[in-house]
Amino acid sequence: xxxxxxxxxxxxxxxxxxxxxxxxxxxxxxxxxxxxxxxxxxxxxxxxxxxxxxxxxxxxxxxxxxxxxxxxxxxxxxxxxxxxxxxxxxxxxxxxxxxxxxxxxxxxxxxxxxxxxxxxxxxxxxxxxxxxxxxxxxxxxxxxxxxxxxxxxxxxxxxxxxxxxxxxxxxxxxxxxxxxxxxxxxxxxxxxxxxxxxxxxxxxxxxxxxxxxxxxxxxxxxxxxxxxxxxxxxxxxxxxxxxxxxxxxxxxxxxxxxxxxxxxxxxxxxxxxxxxxxxxxxxxxxxxxxxxxxxxxxxxxxxxxxxxxxxxxxxxxxxxxxxxxxxxxxxx
Amino acid sequence: xxxxxxxxxxxxxxxxxxxxxxxxxxxxxxxxxxxxxxxxxxxxxxxxxxxxxxxxxxxxxxxxxxxxxxxxxxxxxxxxxxxxxxxxxxxxxxxxxxxxxxxxxxxxxxxxxxxxxxxxxxxxxxxxxxxxxxxxxxxxxxxxxxxxxxxxxxxxxxxxxxxxxxxxxxxxxxxxxxxxxxxxxxxxxxxxxxxxxxxxxxxxxxxxxxxxxxxxxxxxxxxxxxxxxxxxxxxxxxxxxxxxxxxxxxxxxxxxxxxxxxxxxxxxxxxxxx
Numbered sequence: 001x002x003x004x005x006x007x008x009x010x011x012x013x014x015x016x017x018x019x020x021x022x023x024x025x026x027x028x029x030x031x032x033x034x035x036x037x038x039x040x041x042x043x044x045x046x047x048x049x050x051x052x053x054x055x056x057x058x059x060x061x062x063x064x065x066x067x068x069x070x071x072x073x074x075x076x077x078x079x080x081x082x083x084x085x086x087x088x089x090x091x092x093x094x095x096x097x098x099x100x101x102x103x104x105x106x107x108x109x110x111x112x113x114x115x116x117x118x119x120x121x122x123x124x125x126x127x128x129x130x131x132x133x134x135x136x137x138x139x140x141x142x143x144x145x146x147x148x149x150x151x152x153x154x155x156x157x158x159x160x161x162x163x164x165x166x167x168x169x170x171x172x173x174x175x176x177x178x179x180x181x182x183x184x185x186x187x188x189x190x191x192x193x194x195x196x197x198x199x200x201x202x203x204x205x206x207x208x209x210x211x212x213x214x215x216x217x218x219x220x221x222x223x224x225x226x227x228x229x230x231x232x233x234x235x236x237x238x239x240x241x242x243x244x245x246x247x248x249x250x251x252x253x254x255x256x257x258x259x260x261x262x263x264x265x266x267x268x269x270x271x272x273x274x275x276x277x278x279x280x281x282x283x284x285x286x287x288x289x290x291x292x293x294x295x296x297x298x299x300x301x302x303x304x305x306x307x308x309x310x311x312x313x314x315x316x317x318x319x320x321x322x323x324x325x326x327x328x329x330x331x332x
Numbered sequence: 333x334x335x336x337x338x339x340x341x342x343x344x345x346x347x348x349x350x351x352x353x354x355x356x357x358x359x360x361x362x363x364x365x366x367x368x369x370x371x372x373x374x375x376x377x378x379x380x381x382x383x384x385x386x387x388x389x390x391x392x393x394x395x396x397x398x399x400x401x402x403x404x405x406x407x408x409x410x411x412x413x414x415x416x417x418x419x420x421x422x423x424x425x426x427x428x429x430x431x432x433x434x435x436x437x438x439x440x441x442x443x444x445x446x447x448x449x450x451x452x453x454x455x456x457x458x459x460x461x462x463x464x465x466x467x468x469x470x471x472x473x474x475x476x477x478x479x480x481x482x483x484x485x486x487x488x489x490x491x492x493x494x495x496x497x498x499x500x501x502x503x504x505x506x507x508x509x510x511x512x513x514x515x516x517x518x519x520x521x522x523x524x525x526x527x528x529x530x531x532x533x534x535x536x537x538x539x540x541x542x543x544x545x546x547x548x549x550x551x552x553x554x555x556x557x558x559x560x561x562x563x564x565x566x567x568x569x570x571x572x573x574x575x576x577x578x579x580x581x582x583x584x585x586x587x588x589x590x591x592x593x594x595x596x597x598x599x600x601x602x603x604x605x606x
Contacts, residue, residue, distance in 0.1 A: 052502050073508040085503035089521040098517070099507035146507065 001063045002154040002186030003028045004049060009058035011044055011210075018044045019210040021058070026154075026188065026203075031180050034190045035197040035233070036207035042190045043158055045207070049188065050156050051075050063153060073102075078147035079156040082163060084139045086131040086146075093118075093127040096145040103150070117145040120182075137168045144179070154186035161196065173199060194234055198222070206230050228329040231256045237286055237298045239323070246271075246294055252324035252332055259286065259300035261321035269314025273297065275307050291315065360582065366575035374571035388576035396559070398580055405555035405584075407470055408545070409538035412477035413485075413531055419478070420485040421527070427486075428493035429501070439490065442483040450480075450543045461548055470553040473545065477538045485534055492526025529595040532588070536596075539585045556581035 004026040011019040018041045026032050034042040047053040049060060051072035059068045067075045078099070086095050093114055100110045118124045121141040131139055140160060147155055157176070161169045177200050180187050191197055197204050198218045206213040206221065206229070214221060214230045225231035231239050239256045247255045263269065264287075273291035280303065287299040287307065299315060307313060324332040354361075366374050367389070368382035392398065427435045457476075458467075466472030496519065504518045542557040549558050560581050563574045589596060 050506060052505070072502075072505045073510075077506065079503070079506045081499045081503060083497060083499050085497065085499040087500065087504075087518055087522075098504075098509075101517075102508035102510075102513055146503075150507075 001028055002026075002152075003061075003063050004154060004186065004188070005061040006049070007059045007061070009045075009048060009060060010056050011041075011048055011053065012056045017210065019048075022210075022212055024205065024212065024215070026186060029184050029186055031177075031187045031189065031200060031202045032205060033197040033201035033203070034188065034205050034207055035194055036192065036213075037233075038192060040207040041210035042192075042207045044210075046079075046156050046158055046188060046190045050077055050079050052079075076150075076153045077156055078150050078152035078154075079158065080140075080143045080147050080160045082159040084131070084143040084163075086139055086142055088131050091128050091130055092123060092134070092142050092145075095131065095142055096123075096149055099146060099150045113149045114145075117149050120148070120179075121145050136164050137172060140164065140172060141175075144176070148179070148183065152185070154188060157187065157189040159190055159192070161191075162193075169196075176200065195236060198234065204234075206233060208233075224331070225256070225323060226331050228254060228256075228325050231323055231325070231331075237300065240297045242294055242297075244294075247324075250322060250324050253327045254325040254329075256323035256325065257317045257321065259298040261318040262297070262299045263316040263318065264299060264301050264305070265314045265316065266311075267314065269316040271297075271315045271317075273313055273315055275309060275311045275313060278307060278309065287313075289313065289315070360586075363575045363578050363582075366571055367579045369572050369575075371570055371572045374575070375569075388572040389580075392563075392573055392576045392580065396562070396577075398559070401554050401556045401559035402580075402584070404470065404549075404553055405539055405557075405581075408474055408477055408553075408555050409535045411470075411474040412481065412538045413534040415474065415478040416482050416485045416534060417527065417531060420482060420489050420530075424486050424489035424493055428490050428496075429498075439487065442486055446483050454547065457544075458547065467548060468550045468552045468554070473548055473553050476544050476548065477541055480541065480544065481534050481537050484537070485530055488530045488533070489523075489526060492523060492530070495526075496522050525595070529592075532592045532595055536585055536589060 004024075006022055006024040009019065009022045009024075010017070022045065034045060036042050044053060048055050051067070051070060051074075055068060059066055061067065062075055062077070087098065090098065096114045096117055097110045100113060105113075114127070115124075118127055121144060123138065123141055123145060126134060126138060126142075131142065134142065143160070160176070161172050164172060173196060176187075176189075180200075189196070189200060201218055203215065204218055204221055205215050208229050213233075214226045216224075218234075221230060221234045225234060225239075228241065232241060235258055237259050239258045240262075241254055241256050243254050247253060271291045271294055273289040273294075276288045276290060276296075278288070279286040283303045285301045285303055285305050285307075287301055287305075289297050289299060291297050297315065301307075326332050362380075365380060365382050368384050368386070369379075370383060370385050370387060373379065373383055427439065461467050461469075461472055461476075464472070500518060500522070501514060504514045509517065539555075540557070542561075545555050545557045546561050549555070554562075560574070560577050563570065563577045
């Protein structure tokens with residue numbers, strides 16, 4: 001089981017309010033990602049759930065039990081830290097065994113579970129090494145191993161991949177997703193990387209300045225962002241946000257159109273634009289253009305598209321994919 | 333790109349480093365050399381080749397008992413270090429892991445006591461020791477040495493403890509460790525190298541302390557520093573004997589320092605190098 005409910009949770013450090021008031025329900029077995037820019041309170045929220053910080057108000061329930069004032073160890077949660085936080089003086093085997101040892105398990109049970117975790121995480125050959133002798137990815141797997149042996153009711157990940165290089169990040173992302181499918185345990189994952197959020201989550205919680213901006217599945221957030229913040233945050237490259245006359249034509253203060261929803265033509269279209277930098281990724285090309293009367297836009301085009309710096313092109317937004325926002329920033 | 337250094341530059345720096353090292357070590361070396369000379373040789377002038385006689389050592393041993401001041405030095409340095417650690421570990425611990433707004437001020441205040449010349453409090457300290465019957469008393473001197481080095485011990489330990497990442501302690505808490513489990517299985521093993529180098533450095537500092545040990549003792553509690561002094565003043569300038577006594581006094585700490593070089597270097601850099 002791993003049902004987590006936050007009721008009116010708030011957190012302040014002295015006079016600074018980090019989280020004003022949050023209500024959130026996380027279902028058993030869900031992969032929930034807290035995403036938001038630096039300082040939005042996502043890590044604090046995770047630490048509140050973990051019990052590493054005390055709430056200033058509200059309550060936290062895990063599996064129907066009020067754990068608001070319980071010690072971290074009693075919440076049956078396991079956490080993977082950004083710095084891995086492995087015990088440097090212990091071998092990999094001892095690191096993974098540590099929570100079991102603290103729980104007073106017999107040596108036989110410990111050995112069996114450590115062997116099993118090492119097998120799942122491809123660490124069998126490294127059990128006698130110290131963390132200092134491992135690569136970043138291996139350390140991360142040890143940290144995950146230490147978390148899974150406890151069979152917690154939920155896993156908490158605090159930006160676990162941000163210390164890894166891009167290639168390894170991609171691999172570990174898959175491994176964590178695969179692990180979630182195998183274990184089917186609730187996972188709460190904090191990241192500032194919206195790609196991680198989109199690819200891994202069942203449910204994304206977008207946070208900004210301690211407030212929940214929107215909760216939904218990755219595709220819900222992509223298709224129907226409730227406000228400008230979510231519209232600008234989810235999606236890569238970012239959604240083009242246009243104000244002024246072009247927006248007024250759609251009866252909105254601001255309209256948003258994603259780079260992949262702009263049709264390119266060399267002869268005709270709604271907006272005339274001059275090509276600036278073209279980023280060729282192979283499969284795709286991202287064009288940074290200056291549209292007349294609109295301003296800078298990003299366009300996602302076919303990888304084979306042959307346009308040069310300074311070329312003139314015409315862009316037509318897909319009318320069904322135009323997002324409209326009112327003066328208060330909310331979607332219309 | 334790393335800076336390229338030519339072989340001749342490297343050789344130049346190596347020679348320079350050796351010269352500086354030799355210059356620093358020279359007084360100790362010359363003391364050792366002189367200790368193997370006869371008194372006539374010793375006053376004859378600068379000479380790096382001793383005759384190799386052991387007469388000074390024999391005389392030092394026959395006239396004075398080396399063992400007693402040696403044992404006093406051991407008791408004072410080890411005793412004051414252990415006392416200092418008992419006081420400093422919890423202090424540094426709490427300052428490192430639950431600091432308040434005033435923690436830095438307290439640390440600075442502690443350090444500032446080291447900026448005062450010891451002689452400034454010689455008279456009051458002497459009077460206190462006299463009135464409490466602590467003159468020439470090992471217990472009193474042990475406490476004195478402990479207090480002198482306490483600021484450095486607290487600072488060193490504080491720096492080491494600060495290096496232990498808070499996330500590791502949080503991980504232990506998440507892993508179900510009680511406060512006791514956290515201390516026994518995680519904190520202590522990680523802090524041991526820091527405590528060990530603090531211990532070594534403090535033993536050396538206490539062993540070499542010559543201001544209070546000479547002024548607050550006469551015979552009973554006199555350590556090796558006082559042992560050396562006893563050769564220099566009353567008997568005039570017997571260089572060879574004085575050198576033999578000095579060599580005997582520094583030999584134990586030199587050996588200790590030699591075997592614990594690695595720990596000491598780490599201790600002396602005060603945790604600055606990570």
